[in-house]
Amino acid sequence: MKGRHKAHTGHYYAVHLRPNNYTIRDCDHHDIDIRNLSTSSSIDYQQDLLKVVSLSNQNQYKRNRKETGISKPTILSGLVSDLMVPVPRCFPLDLMHLIFINLGELLIPLWQGTLKCDVTDSVLSWDWATLTRDAWQAHGKVVTDATPFFPSSFHRPPRNPAEKISSGYKATEYFHYLFGLGPGHFRAILPSRYWKHFCKLVCGVQILVQRRITGSQL
Numbered sequence: 001m002k003g004r005h006k007a008h009t010g011h012y013y014a015v016h017l018r019p020n021n022y023t024i025r026d027c028d029h030h031d032i033d034i035r036n037l038s039t040s041s042s043i044d045y046q047q048d049l050l051k052v053v054s055l056s057n058q059n060q061y062k063r064n065r066k067e068t069g070i071s072k073p074t075i076l077s078g079l080v081s082d083l084m085v086p087v088p089r090c091f092p093l094d095l096m097h098l099i100f101i102n103l104g105e106l107l108i109p110l111w112q113g114t115l116k117c118d119v120t121d122s123v124l125s126w127d128w129a130t131l132t133r134d135a136w137q138a139h140g141k142v143v144t145d146a147t148p149f150f151p152s153s154f155h156r157p158p159r160n161p162a163e164k165i166s167s168g169y170k171a172t173e174y175f176h177y178l179f180g181l182g183p184g185h186f187r188a189i190l191p192s193r194y195w196k197h198f199c200k201l202v203c204g205v206q207i208l209v210q211r212r213i214t215g216s217q218l
Helices: 041-053 058-068 095-112 133-145 172-183 192-208
Strands: none
Touching: 041 058, 095 172, 095 192, 133 172, 172 192
16 A cells, blocks of 8 residues: 655655645555555566566666565565465464554553654644543553453463553553453543544454454454
8 A cells, every 4th residue: 555754754654545735746646445455466466576676776676666565575485386375465464563562652652642743733732642640650550450350361461551561561461451451441531532432443453353254344
């Protein structure tokens, strides 16, 4: 999927909707319909990969890398093609990094009002930033108090986020913290409309981690 970046920055984001008054070259494409995403077959991938690896100069490489989204062959391309599910179909969704850790490192700073923002924004207007000071400390204790009620099969229960979230908080901790305890623990902290949206996110994540997903759930 095509990305977009802010002016004078090199970091691309998977932004579905085109921002207002946005004229960044090669990024000002129309809104992306997430209900009708294009898919890449193994044949398409191999053709795109050939475009990237067969180029003779750096400018052509950069152009085709941007066009295809491929920078180099994957290590799995070295396996015997007849004995594997072909690339890119062999790649599952990276739930650990994409959802558990990345969302945790986005949501908590948002709710604490510590997420870095542009000078055109004001943290003072963030009515969702309610996880602060005494509320943050009390919330951390409530999370810790839930530890004795975790079965051993759940692996590592989440540690006190007020004390440990910046000290190597693990993906499994984020998962149990946000998507297990979260709907109950954040209900008393977040404004109602944000809490309801968070619960929708939790529902979607819980569907993604199931062994089987029904068509109606999708």
